[in-house]
Amino acid sequence: MRVLGLMSGTSHDGIDSAVVDWTISRDGGLTGVVGHLGSVPYPADLRAALIAALPPGRVDMGEVCRLDTLIGQAFAEVAAACPPVDLICSHGQTLFHWVEDGTVRGTLQLGQPAWIAERTGIPVVSDLRVRDVSAGGQGAPLVSAFDLPFLAGLPGRPGALNLGGIANLTVPALELAYDTGPASALMDAAMLAATGRPYDAGGGLAAAGRVHEEALAKLLAEPYYRLAPPKTTGKELFHPGYAAEITAPFGLTSPDLLATLTALTAETVAAEIRRHRLTTVVASGGGTRNPVLMAMLRDRAEGAEIVLSDEFGVPAGAKEAVAFAYLGWLTAHGLPGTVPGCTGAAGPRVLGTVTPGRGPLRLPEPLSSAPRRLRIIGG
Template identity: 75%
Template structure:
């Protein structure tokens, strides 16, 4: 079954896509990665998404408009990818409601009816809500894919995704959680100061110096000491949060970015050291920031940092590949959550299904999910886990 995964993360800069042809054989699931790509949001839509994110107010009229406009953008991205059997759309997270360490609700916009109408293909969507309803954090869902990828690695290993928020999956502990911001605060600082979406190749941060006083203030954030399972987002780590913390110091933009990169490196590395990980498979946009990666390597206690590309998963597309996998699992009646990672009361079948053209026809349900994963790319280079 060829499944298109669509994902827009906390950086809200556009839609990542991945087509994977999934084939089960006993307890091994093989995925041939046929396409990965990115579909940038139009600048006006990106501005509207940013304007509706916390702590900014957004009325129901704007929520309705964004649900439609994001859905239409996802439909554009899906149409550009070509024909598939199924689409799994994450949508755009606009609010993740956490109180007292418990996720109480989560909202992703991007009306799937627009995708189904445009493509004629069934769409799985709204994947986080069921895990939250079962007492989970609704994140990081990617831990299901991570544990399959890590299964065959020697020694204590983990998987790290550096998007807007950083999340870590620890194989031997069977746990996963958001460690804190990855690029969220850095991107907010760059956007406010220059209008650019991010610090390309970490060039500004490379010319700055870490300010220990601000770094210590930022590290005092209680979230970092909260026990997992836990999740966070731009509801906490947003521009207003950064302004309140950084304004007394009056730093230049390069010094501020160097300090924020150190914040990400310190908070992630503390968790890598705590679990005594020897190998960490790294994905997400942060992999392309050499300043962040160098700081992380220096603090990670000797852990080997391996780009996920080496396991057949393009670093920029891992989450889109994960959602392709979740769509396949849902279509086959299989749960796609790990209770020890999200905190849910049990594994759950995720998402709702919007039919495409004609009758909705799903495969026969499978009795059990895969225990191992084999991924290959179009170039024929294998990435084997398990």
């Protein structure tokens, strides 16, 4: 079954796509052959409207409707340019993740799937997070359902790390997954404010600065880091003004601020790697392209080997799109896409809603159990 995964994460910079041809074997394993990968930036005006709508911004229902339509149409254009598939799984764009006292009350992903189904004629699985939330879960990180079989068989004590706008970690030995804190979110916000550029390409500005230890200690005092998992966070907490307010008394230069925020991500991630005594960490996400961040992370991770997911067939920049292609495959086969220990849900749940394509909706015969291991080829 060929499934197209569509993803836009907390960096909200564009839409990633991955077409994966899934084949299940008699011994319960699943092989995914990655046949197409793509990344399309949001149109500049849509990205500006999206940024304005994110916390702490305020919008009315008219703007929510407009964004739901425009994001859906942008996803539809990306899907139409991809090779033919049997199913599309669209994450959409998270606009708000409603968390109170560590409990997720609701979650909102925009990008109306009917536009995708109408444009392509292909059934679309969408709105995957809310079912987990309704079952008492955090709604994230859903990629943990991919990570557990993906890392199955690795020696030692492996983990999976994604460095997007927010960082999340999966620990298969404990069936545990959670957001550790910011990855690129605060760095990107500081870079945009200081230079007008969306991110610190190659970590160049951070490399020119020095870590301000007192400011770093103040940032590390954030209570979120001490919450017990499962837990999830986003730009509702780590919004563009968050770091600016905390670091303002220190009068940091832009290079020193970037260096300090990079160290914040490295230390909060490395602290969890150390806590779980991980021996191998398979890393993915846009943050892996920042050599300053990766050097700081390796230095603080105390001997854990940090390798890119490319070594296991999944390009680091496309892992979440591949993972959502897998989640769509699970839903199509009537299989849960959540691991209760990872999200905190009351039990496993089949995720998402299905929007029919142009013809009658035909799904595969349900399977009795999820694959025990994943093997990814290509990409």
